């Protein structure tokens with residue numbers, strides 16, 4: 001059984017519609033109910049900022065501080081984490097405009113935001129992800145990269161460095177008489193980083209597929225088959241060094257074409273995650289809305305299990321408006337699976353009755369107008 005990671009306190013300052021919040025929690029799941037616009041998703045978003053990146057809304061930091069405040073936002077959390085108790089402070093309070101948020105661990109400035117991954121993993125499922133299968137390939141790549149990042153903290157840096165080198169190459173190719181030595185240097189960087197990124201993605205898919213294979217299939221959340229396509233298809237059995245040389249050669253011979261297009265036409269930034277409904281043997285995008293939701297829930301839960309297996313600690317799960325789309329049987333099954341994961345999950349909804357099957361496995365909180373109260377509507 002993986003160890004539990006849980007938040008015991010959360011404090012927000014000028015975060016979205018919260019002027020000041022101080023919330024004590026026990027280690028059970030957290031159910032947040034309240035009317036539309038109360039601040040349920042905002043609270044989840046604050047928890048998602050306990051992982052690297054821009055949180056579950058992929059927000060611009062400038063949008064996060066409470067409207068009307070001159071300063072930035074702040075989040076403080078006390079956590080029973082992967083290395084024991086830790087106090088995490090993060091936010092843009094006291095930073096220059098446009099600067100990344102800063103991180104303090106136990107009162108000391110951290111060198112990099114990635115240090116959060118030493119203490120907890122946060123995974124989420126939000127209504128905005130409902131269009132994952134039918135939307136743009138960039139969304140699926142981002143989804144996959146977040147999965148990879150939760151197990152391989154270097155993945156984010158590789159992706160950023162790749163983007164930077166690619167931008168420099170595109171710029172150079174747009175200029176007449178580009179220095180071939182400089183171009184080759186950039187392309188070598190692209191080849192090393194690009195192949196490493198793609199290998200990390202492939203490895204994640206392999207691990208996830210193995211876990212999905214091993215899981216019992218009770219039909220509640222269908223199994224998915226996952227594959228990558230669009231970059232060096234059919235070549236991935238070759239050693240990494242060969243793959244780098246192959247990509248390097250393709251970049252070199254593609255210079256004229258890329259220069260004319262104004263962008264790099266081949267690379268890990270063009271690959272897509274293909275998802276199929278295993279039992280029905282059709283592409284996820286051709287499944288019904290309900291089937292797509294069930295597939296997505298199944299994928300996120302499989303990923304959570306994988307993170308728990310590989311790190312020995314269950315991730316904190318954020319499930320925004322999860323209950324609304326599921327019938328009572330599926331809802332109860334979901335709560336059991338979430339509980340079996342062994343971590344702390346935050347769940348939101350407008351109606352507390354949707355969560356009754358959780359019983360005393362959860363603490364129930366009501367959110368209203370940027371404030372949080374104990375107990376749900378109709379509680380006690």
Ligand SMILES: Nc1ncnc2c1ncn2[C@@H]1O[C@H](COP(=O)(O)OP(=O)(O)OP(=O)(O)O)[C@@H](O)[C@H]1O
Pocket residue numbers: 015016017018034035036037038039040041042043063064065066067350367
């Ligand atoms: N920077 C900000 N400052 C102040 N208020 C904000 C800020 N950003 C968002 N809000 C407001 O916060 C409110 C609550 O949003 P939130 O998404 O958390 O609601 P919710 O409880 O999840 O509602 P729903 O059930 O509709 O999803 C919204 O009315 C929104 O306008």
